[in-house]
Amino acid sequence: MTIQEYLQRNKLITDGSFGTYYAGKYQTDEIPEAANTEHPDRVSSIHHSYIDAGARLIRTNTFASNTVLLSSDWASVEQNIRAAIQLAKDAVKSKDIFIAGDIGPIPDTSSPNTETDLLAEEYYQIARIFAEEGIQILTFETFPDMEHILPAISRIKKGYPLFIMMQFCVDQFGYSASGLSAKKLLEEAASVPEIDAIGLNCGVGPGHMNQIYGKVDLHSDKYLIALPNAGYPKRLRGRQIFFNNNTDYFTEKMTELSTAGIDILGGCCGTNPSFIKAISSALDIRQSVKSASILSHTEVEAYKKKSGFFCQEDGTVKDKKLIAVELAPPVSANDEKLLEAAHFLRNEDVDVLTFPDSPSGRTRIDSVLMAEKIRRSTGMCVMPHICCRDKNAIAMRSLILGAHINDIHNLLIITGDPIPSLARQTVKSVFNFDSVGLMKIVRDMNQEYFPDAPMVYGGAINQGRRNLEVEIKRVKRKMEVGAEFFLTQPVFSKNDADRVRYIKESTGARILCGIMPLISRKNASFMKNEIAGVDVTDEIIQRYPEHGTKEEGEAVGVAIAREIIEYTKDFADGYYFSFPFNRVHLLKEIRKSL
Structure with a gap:
């Protein structure tokens, strides 16, 4: 069954945070993606925990697998990504679980006046590895805009029939680090034919994400995603720690998001398998068949200039x-x-x-x-x-x-x-x-x-x-x-x-x-x-x-x-x-x- 076929009839529950769960579980500040080659057993354990909690989609442990965040050459990054893919495949073996290749933002280390085509190229090469390894879903998550990833999405979609998920990170007021509103970001993503699902992740807790979605009048043939944080962290001995034990509140707000029309639900920073188990038990995952012939892409009405x-x-x-x-x-x-x-x-x-x-x-x-x-x-x-x-x-x-x-x-x-x-x-x-x-x-x-x-x-x-x-x-x-x-x-x-x-x-x-x-x-x-x-x-x-x-x-x-x-x-x-x-x-x- 493809993810499209599944989503025609069901809500999709994803896993929760890998990074914060990894840091808390193993009491370490090391970058979680390094574990793909150094501690593969830890990666496997976390994947299994989320699957056992009820997740029907897990993301590869590759959010920071790029040359900048791994401080590695491309050969080492490729090795890291392929190792992560194999660990995810092993975790879902003989189970009806979807795998999404996870791609996070690559920090732009170029000067402001330098062309950044290299970023678009690296995004494409990362996506290509997932496609070559048979991964049929890609999730671009926690982005402030689509400045450097659209060329990569367009290129990869021409060669492979992938399901593309696009997720933005905004603050409590609904604005990304690039200063763009959630409404604008989602409208722009909805207008891109190569993208199949759009939404928000990270940045805010479930209450604020609920409020932000409540202000977005989005009518689209895209599937909608909501992966909020568990809440907000506190600093303890120089580390960002989530102390939230609020699975009931999280589940309540996720239920409201589901009722409002969100198709893909899960968690981001601070969430762990207990959060996913709570929402997978509480949500009615059945949904009406979505029909692209009834819903159309969001139309951004062009404003008329009255002062020229x-x-x-x-x-x-x-x-x-x-x-x-x-x-x-x-x-x-x-x-x-x-x-x-x-x-x-x-x-x-x-x-x-x-x-x-x-x-x-x-x-x-x-x-x-x-x-x-x-x-x-x-x-x-x-x-x-x-x-x-x-x-x-x-x-x-x-x-x-x-x-x-x-x-x-x-x-x-x-x-x-x-x-x-x-x-x-x-x-x-x-x-x-x-x-x-x-x-x-x-x-x-x-x-x-x-x-x-x-x-x-x-x-x-x-x-x-x-x-x-x-x-x-x-x-x-x-x-x-x-x-x-x-x-x-x-x-x-x-x-x-x-x-x-x-x-x-x-x-x-x-x-x-x-x-x-x-x-x-x-x-x-x-x-x-x-x-x-x-x-x-x-x-x-x-x-x-x-x-x-x-x-x-x-x-x-x-x-x-x-x-x-x-x-x-x-x-x-x-x-x-x-x-x-x-x-x-x-x-x-x-x-x-x-």
Whole structure:
């Protein structure tokens, strides 16, 4: 009998936690997955205990079987997984029990700006081992999102007819570590045809999981999963210990979840065979036949934007080139010069003022607070930059809520510059996610909190990246998660312009080309040698007089800016100006080319 055939008529009871049960049973802090090769008898004993308690599905002891958590090479990881599979097979021999290959999150140890295709590849290779060994069910559990596993799921499903279970971990308020809501996570998973069952595990106890599911209006042809923790742990001598002896309460809440329509029920951290025995004895596992012809995938209703790109009320883009000007918040509490610059630009037909978020990892006035002061002072449209370096998902969501109630509806979302090396001993980066992850959070908040006045957000383009195809892939990914526009790094040459043109042709993105009118040879040399991502050529530097006057230097900057506009005006949707030392008066001369 296949798991699909079983689920057509029955609820499925799984095993409980392997890791916390192993740690308590054997009084050890060693990683449980190491036991697959070092203490196979322990693994077998736990599998048998759960089967005897009434579990009809057991998971292989492979949650942390990957190169990062095992600190091993791939050959050792493969050996570990195959050993775990054999132990599970031996435990269910001659019994009508299902085995699921268990896959947990692989920690992303790459830098925020590094492509992480290697993670997707390792997930696929892990899944492939299970398929080769005849395991017909895979469970991806305790994930905060599906960022790196969807490619692996798609690839493995093309080669093998596997039953795929996708489980997310959320907190008491229903949000994952990536800042996404349970509703959003389950809706996204429900829309993936290769996934057969979706749900939640870990993170919360049965009461909170019941409440979270109660807020999710999910109508799907997917089977639904609930594997809560026994409760919440306490720290004892540096260890997380579950003291819960609450099988009656656990069973009561699991019964409520079953009645509400959950198909696959079991336990996560803190649960042991006594919990599984209690729910398998109490639950009526019979259920009505599920019919995919009656139920359809959850449809995510697309919201309509009522405030468009750069504050335009009708949601349309002006025919003229859009103009954005960056004003760098000061490093002190003196904002007089910035206010003067903003008031000057108010009369220059500028579409939006942008404010970077402590670039280069050096403290400046907060970009959102600066943007709000300028908005109130000038009435202009503002767009703070939001980087992922300094805040976790909780702080980010608070920041975005605060921006919205202050009528800030445009954001530039970037991963952010690293903290300078000398400060790293005392100042720690957060990087809870990269720009794509933060865009997902804002997209989620648009649907949950701002359906009538959503945030409009865009991203950055680094046309100087050595492998331009990687940058194109990033742009497309950002567009998939809702990015509506892009600002490039400053363009200083025809080659730079041609690379931006190629990105535009490859993606169809709405692009504002970066223009930085450098004001002297010293300024140009500094940008070339000190600022990452800015490609100032030697030819550009030579165009500035070695000992030129202020006026001569500015004149060269204006001339180069006009040339860049000529190179790009056939494809650019607008221009993003960044003036050294806030010399915004140069815009008057440059705009004669527009």
